[in-house]
Amino acid sequence: MKLSPLSTVLVALLVAMLVWLFVASWPDWLTGVLGAKKLFVTTIFNGVTLAGLYFLVASGFTLVFGLMRNVNLAHGSLYLLGAYVGYTVAELTGYWLIGLAAGFLVLSAVGAVMQILVFRRMEGDELRQTLVTIGLSIVAADLMLATWGGKTYQFSIPDWLNGAITTPIILAHRSNGDAVPLTYPFYRLVVLAAAIAIGIGLWLLLNRTRIGVMIRAGVDDRMMLSATGVNVHMVFAAVFAIGAGLAGFAGVVGGSALSIAPGEDVRYLLASLVVVIVGGMGSIPGAAIGALLIGLAEQIGLAYFPTYGVVLTFVIMVAVLAFRPQGIMGRPA
Amino acid sequence: MSTLDPAAAAPARPWSIAGSPLTWAALALLLVYPFVASPFFIYQVGGYALVLGIIALSLMFLAGYGGMVSLSQMSAAGLAGYMVAILGSNSVGTGFDWPWWVVVPMAVLVGALFSTGTGLLAVRTAGIYTIMITLAIGMALFLLTQQNYAIFNGHSGFAGIAAPVVLGVDWHQPVPFYYLALFVAAACYAAVLYVARAPFGLALQAIRDNPRRMHALGFHVLAHRVAAYAFAGVIAGLGGVLLVWFNGRISPGTIGVDRMIDILVIAIVGGIRHPAGAFLGAIFFVILETFAIDIVGAERFNTMIGMLFLVVVVFSPDGLLGLWGKARRSLQRQELPNN
Numbered sequence: 083m084k085l086s087p088l089s090t091v092l093v094a095l096l097v098a099m100l101v102w103l104f105v106a107s108w109p110d111w112l113t114g115v116l117g118a119k120k121l122f123v124t125t126i127f128n129g130v131t132l133a134g135l136y137f138l139v140a141s142g143f144t145l146v147f148g149l150m151r152n153v154n155l156a157h158g159s160l161y162l163l164g165a166y167v168g169y170t171v172a173e174l175t176g177y178w179l180i181g182l183a184a185g186f187l188v189l190s191a192v193g194a195v196m197q198i199l200v201f202r203r204m205e206g207d208e209l210r211q212t213l214v215t216i217g218l219s220i221v222a223a224d225l226m227l228a229t230w231g232g233k234t235y236q237f238s239i240p241d242w243l244n245g246a247i248t249t250p251i252i253l254a255h256r257s258n259g260d261a262v263p264l265t266y267p268f269y270r271l272v273v274l275a276a277a278i279a280i281g282i283g284l285w286l287l288l289n290r291t292r293i294g295v296m297i298r299a300g301v302d303d304r305m306m307l308s309a310t311g312v313n314v315h316m317v318f319a320a321v322f323a324i325g326a327g328l329a330g331f332a333g334v335v336g337g338s339a340l341s342i343a344p345g346e347d348v349r350y351l352l353a354s355l356v357v358v359i360v361g362g363m364g365s366i367p368g369a370a371i372g373a374l375l376i377g378l379a380e381q382i383g384l385a386y387f388p389t390y391g392v393v394l395t396f397v398i399m400v401a402v403l404a405f406r407p408q409g410i411m412g413r414p415a
Numbered sequence: 416m417s418t419l420d421p422a423a424a425a426p427a428r429p430w431s432i433a434g435s436p437l438t439w440a441a442l443a444l445l446l447v448y449p450f451v452a453s454p455f456f457i458y459q460v461g462g463y464a465l466v467l468g469i470i471a472l473s474l475m476f477l478a479g480y481g482g483m484v485s486l487s488q489m490s491a492a493g494l495a496g497y498m499v500a501i502l503g504s505n506s507v508g509t510g511f512d513w514p515w516w517v518v519v520p521m522a523v524l525v526g527a528l529f530s531t532g533t534g535l536l537a538v539r540t541a542g543i544y545t546i547m548i549t550l551a552i553g554m555a556l557f558l559l560t561q562q563n564y565a566i567f568n569g570h571s572g573f574a575g576i577a578a579p580v581v582l583g584v585d586w587h588q589p590v591p592f593y594y595l596a597l598f599v600a601a602a603c604y605a606a607v608l609y610v611a612r613a614p615f616g617l618a619l620q621a622i623r624d625n626p627r628r629m630h631a632l633g634f635h636v637l638a639h640r641v642a643a644y645a646f647a648g649v650i651a652g653l654g655g656v657l658l659v660w661f662n663g664r665i666s667p668g669t670i671g672v673d674r675m676i677d678i679l680v681i682a683i684v685g686g687i688r689h690p691a692g693a694f695l696g697a698i699f700f701v702i703l704e705t706f707a708i709d710i711v712g713a714e715r716f717n718t719m720i721g722m723l724f725l726v727v728v729v730f731s732p733d734g735l736l737g738l739w740g741k742a743r744r745s746l747q748r749q750e751l752p753n754n
Binding site: 208210224348389399408 | 683
C-alpha cells in the first residue's frame, strides 16, 4: 500500500501524538478532557489486548469464509465449546497447557467432521449452509447448557502466566517525586503476543507453504483448483479444521482471560461478525485491522460513554459499510 | 438443488392458494376458532401464533420475494414495541402517556424506519452478507437496550403495557385480542399477496432472480430492495405493537438473538415461498413450544426446535408448505392415469 506524502505526514503526526500521550506527563487541560492518564492508558491497553482475542476468534471465521464462502454462524458455539473442553481437560489433568491443546485439537476434529458430514452435502449452496450453521448453533448452545450447566467457570491460569508486570510507562509522579508506573496483568499481554504469533503463523501458512498455495488458489477459483488435480475436499476439511481449532484455542485463551458462561457464544459470534464486516471477509490482515478497531472502540466506549458503548462499535460498522461495503481490506465480491 | 437459494429461478408461486377455496376455508376456520377453544388456546396459542406469524411474514416477504434473509425483522418489531411502551404508558412511570391512536402509528413508523435503515446498510452488499449484517444490527440493538437506562430502561425493560379500551371493548381480553390479531394478520397477508403481484413486487422478484439483468433493463435495484425493507418494516412494526400488547411487557430478552432466530425458524419451517408459510410455521412453533414440556421437557425445547430446523433445511428446504406441495403433486400424478 503506497501512501501519498500528505497522508504519510498525517500518519506520522498521529503516531507521534499517540507516543507522546503514552510517554509524556499529562498537562492539566488534557486530564480535564480525557480524565486521568491511568484511565486512558489502561483503556488503550485493554483495547489492544481485547483486539488480540478478537483476532484469534475472527481469523478462523474469516479463513473459512475466504475459501468456502461459508458464513459459519456456529463459530461462537465453537468458541464456547473449546472453552468448556479446555476447562474440563485442564481440571482433569491439572495442566492448563494440556487444556489449551485439547481445546484446539478437539475443535479441529469437530470442524473437520462438520465439513465432511454436513457442508460437503450442500456445496455451493451458501444460504442453506448458513442456515444449517444457525441450526447447529441452536442445538449446540442447548446441549452445552445441558452438559455444563448455567454457571460461570473461571480457569485457574498457571502461576508463571499470572500476576501483573510493571511497564515502563509512567502514569504520574507522587508528591515526593517518585514515579508511578503502570502495572498490567501479564496474562493479557501474553494473549496479545499469542494473537500476533498466530497472525504471523497464518500469514506464513498462507503465503509460504504448499497448502497455503492451494488455499489461495481455492479462494480465487475453486473449480480450477479441482481441475488441476488437487483434492479440494481435503483442502476444505483442513481449512475448516484450522478455523474451528482457532475458535477452540481462542475459547481457552479468552475463557482464561475473562470467564466461561452460556451466552459467551453469542458475544464472540457478534465480535467475529463485526470484525470481519469491518475488516473485510476472507482477509487475515483485514481481521487484524477490524479486531484492533473493534477492540479499541469497545474499551473506549466502556470507559468514556458507558451506556452507549455498543453504539460506537456500531457506528464504525455503519461507516465502513457506507463507504467501503466490502470491508477495509475486502475485495469486491 | 435447493429452492432456498435466491438465485435459483423458481416458478412463480407454484402452490398459490390466494382466493382459492382453501384460503376461505382457512379464514372461516380461524374466525370460528374462538367459539370452540378455551381462553388459553385462544390467547396463548391462537393470538400468539398470529402475532409471531405477522413478524415472520415480514421476514418471509424479504426472503421469499426479495431474496434477502434479514434477521433483524424481530428487532424492528421489538423497537416498535418499545415505542408503544415509551410513548404510551407503562408501570415504570416513564411513558409519555400519549393516546393509542398517536402511539400506534408512531411505533409502526419507527419500526419501518429502523427496517429501512437496516435495508440501506444491508443492500450495499449482496447475498450471504445480508444475514451477517442484519444479525449484527439486531445484536447491537439488543445490547443497546440492555445497556441503556435513559431510554430503554436497561435490563428490566418496561412492564404494565396494556392494549387500550376502544369502542367499549377491552382489547386485552383473549377473544377481542384474537380477533384484532386475526384482522391485522389477514390485512398483512392480503397486502403481501397484493404487493407480490403488483408491478413493484414483480420487479422485486425479478431482482431476486437476476439483479444484473434488471439493472440493465433500467430498474433501480437498490431502491427496490430498500423499499422492500420499508414495506417489511411496516408489517414488523404492526407485529411488534401486537406483541407488546400480548405480553404486556417488553425487555431486551424480547429482541435477543434467540428470538431473532426463532422468527427465522418459523419462516423457514413454515415455508418461505408463500405468505401462508409464515403463519403455518408460527402455529407449528407455538404448539410445539406449548407442549414441548410433555415431549422432551421444557429444558430441551431448543434442542428439539433446532433439530427440527436442521431437518427442514437439509431435507425439505421449502418447509411444511413444500411438503404439502409435494404431497399434492404426487397425488395429482397418481390421479392422472384415471383421467
